[in-house]
Amino acid sequence: MKPALGRLAVSRVSKAFEDRGGAALVLDHCSLELEPGTLTVMVGPSGCGKTTLINLIAGYERPTSGEILLDGRPVNGPGADRLVVFQETALFPWMSVLDNIAFGPLARGTGARTEVLERARTLLGKVGLRGFADRYPRQLSGGMQRRVELARAIINEPTLMLMDEPFRGLDAMTRELMQEHYLRLFEERPRTNLFVTSELKEAVFLGDRLLVMTQKPTRVLRAIDIDLPRPREFHMLTSARFREIYEEALVALHGDGGPTLVRSS
Amino acid sequence: MASALIPPPGATAAGAISLRGVRKVYDSHGPAIVAVDDWTLEIASGEFVVVVGPSGCGKTTLLNGIAGFDPITGGEIVLDGKTIASASRSARPGADRIVVFQNGSLFPWKTVVDNVAYGPIVQRRMSRGQALREARSALARVGLGDVAEAYPRTLSSGVQRRVEMVRALINDPKVLLLDEPFRALDAIARSVMHEELLRLYDATRKTVFFITHDLDEAIFLADRVVVSTSRPARVKHVLRVDLPRPRTYLMMASREFLALKREVADAVHEEAENAFRLGEPELA
């Protein structure tokens, strides 16, 4: 069941930052469109403008030119209809796990306190953390924190979820389990998702569509449709179709010469 | 490039490690925890061995045992026929077994060239001036000549790891011990580092003991992949990887690669889930 809402249109968006001695162009006439209820994955070299794009869509920053429309309405600032799950978790360390999840609905005054807490509890169970409601975030492992973060976003029923390398820094095995949790939540109730990662395998495994981005200034280099069936299962990682798509993406991403490490300062 | 790094392949036919029934118990706080139990493996001279297992499963304990950072509780570790660690004697760290660490350990207060020259200088193997010259030329040979005077913190993590490998190799160690050295890098930088590491390996043929929890990384690099169980760590499965060398990143999408992966994927996934359950009540 695809939702009716959640169509995101980014059209010809540019973003420049003032730099020492001039302006650095991070995004250059970048356009992309997300269909309601689909999961789009963005991959590209680190330090390219992926996070900037997420910040623009979330409304934390304004584009230098171009416009961003969600369901036809321009984006003018942060809002609970577009939620970001950050690279490092942004759980409030001073609130219990349950208070963190309930924060959004309570801050906006949607629903009575007891009802919100009840929903938060249910969601906590869904991400496999029943019994951790009264812990503080720092008392949880990295993987558990990411799951709380997911729950804190989903309880607000956002039309668009922005995932900014949400599993980065987790070890490969915890990461796989996080992917499972994330896929289950998405497939149970599809909503528009934009997922940024630098891990190609993860990208192909999760997404309906893959956007390969260029170096700065960032544009979409290639869009690849991923026609693997849903629900996704881990055995698909070794299927022939997965391999084909993966190889296509690998070549698109690395180009002919392969990537190079540049000195950053 | 790297081929000129001291010494030529096979110059020192050394670096064979035997791990015989290695055991490690922690018992200071509360009940004893068996971190490693009866861990046995023969590593040939010049072999590239990768140990895969969930994090916190005792892989690092094992590596610390070989490096001499941490004594072992039982069994023995033998290097080139000499017992370097057992229950009764703990190994000393030394320049024959150099570690490259997870988060990097370049001294931030020394420039790149001073870092690389550090080993030869403190071992009194050469004069300061000579060590610096050697360091400079070693850096130049792997394409890092123009960062020689930079401080590590001004460099990307990928470049830092490359410098750290040069710092290790210039001492002509028998064994390289790598403890998830690329964990902090993003996937793309990591794939570059894999190729760089393999170039250095092909040129020097040191024994490499590499720890990771990333199966793709393991298969791509290794001659043998050893799957270690979660607490206590034991050898669960050994996979021989016969992909030809030199290897290229496109091999990761090859049929052979995926076949190898399928062979151990279940074993690894099973251990991941074990560790996940074990790890649940534990702290971050």
Add this chain to the structure above:
Amino acid sequence: MNADAIGSAIGRRTRSASARTSWATLTNVHALRGVAGVVGFIVLWQLGVLFHVPVLAKVPTPVDVAGAGWHVLHDPRYYVDWLISFKRVFIGFVLAQVIGVPLGLFMGWKAAFRYLTFPVLEVLRPIPPLAWVPLSILFWPTPESSIVFVLFLGAFFTVLINTVAGVRAIDERYVRAAISLGATPATVFRRIILPGALPAIGTGMAIGIGITWEVLVAAEIIAGRNGLGYLTWEAYVAGAVPTIIVGMVSIGIAGYLSSLLIRSVVARAMPWTRRT
């Protein structure tokens, strides 16, 4: 390089297996060394005085000090001094928190207000609190209020600077996340800024209480007629040298107890910083 050296260098976090088995005895060894250090110090002190080591010539022996201490403990005025000093520290310190914390929160939160006020405070801050004593005495109607004012200044700048720094160190992600989730500015202040700055405020308090006691001693010597600092000075003027040291030790204990109290209150106010 002996084995012990490597042990202390690299086994600091991961003690050796053999050491682990005898943890209890090891703890005792560490504690015993500490006791030995303190006893050794006292013995050296006693011997130094007895053998007329130059600097220690006029210093009383530990035995004399103990005797004077015994005497002082039986003097009811001593306990009054404790109460008076504690009262001054308490009022000065609490005033500094009541004014400094809200001001610091506001300065951290509103950039324009910070730009307006911070430079003035930065210029006033390096002036040592004691340099304020004369003006304070002139300005305030009673000696008591002038002492409290100087104590207030001592703690005020510390807590203010720490609070401002604490607010500014709050990770932008928390604020962004809260705004995204629909929080109003008031909610952001109450549920993000305030708790987020609390650890830094706690640090400011812990440092501030120490400074308050230091200032108290000097303020009492310069402008007081009672209190533990004055007790010490009075003993000096009267030539009762052992009592000087009794006074010093009393102040040390008082300061230590206050820090302990502050630290435990702070820790209690921030349950999330505990890891278990």
Add this chain to the structure above:
Amino acid sequence: MADATLGAPRRRIAWSSLGLGAAGFVLFIAVWSLLVHFNVWRFSKLPDLLSVVREWTSRTPVYGVSLFTPAYYEDIWASTVRVFAAFALATALGVPLGILLGWNRIARDVLFPLLELIRPIPPLAWVPLAILMLSGQQSAMIFLTFIAAFFATVLNTMLGVTSIDESYLRAAYCLGSRRWDVVWNVVLPGALPYIFTGLQIAMGVAWFSLVAGEMIAGEVGLGYLILNSYVELQTVTIVIGMITLGVIGFLSSALVRLIGHRLMVWQAR
């Protein structure tokens, strides 16, 4: 909050912040002057800032102390010499002791509890004893200032040594270091950021204690100037003394900071 969104308008804010800062000063001086001028509550007891500036810059100061009188510089010189002597002594003794305590388990076990017992005694409580122990007011002042700076230096150095990342020590041993190589190449530079934090604090408390010492028992110096002016009811000179202390205190901290930055260029990213 580290504001990542301010990329473009940052420079404009820098200018407006300067303007606001200046406005803050004007406001502060104006409010003070008005309070004094209209004698609000007890504010007439304080000098107004204009007469302070007039006296300070006068060639013929009413109370004998201004930018043009040698007496002013004698006081500055006396205080500065004391602080720097005490500070140098505290650094020379405190840094090695701190490294020893951080590096050697036995030394830490023996000495640290003793240090922790003595530390809570405020440096100023040492005033009477210092006067008795050290003949001569000069050495008593320096001792007092030293005590204050010493503890900050020792404790921060020790903390610096114990918080050096284990992997640096391990890497150093791996590469074949001996014990002294490690002390010189890893422990000292690794602890340097903490050492300089300690020195920064030490400089602050040194001035703090010195002023108190000079007020209580001095015969020359800025603290003495302030107290003496109070006794003689020269409120204008009190404020001159206070401002001078503020400026010199700020400059000496800045000097420590500057040396720290010079020694730790490697910290820049």
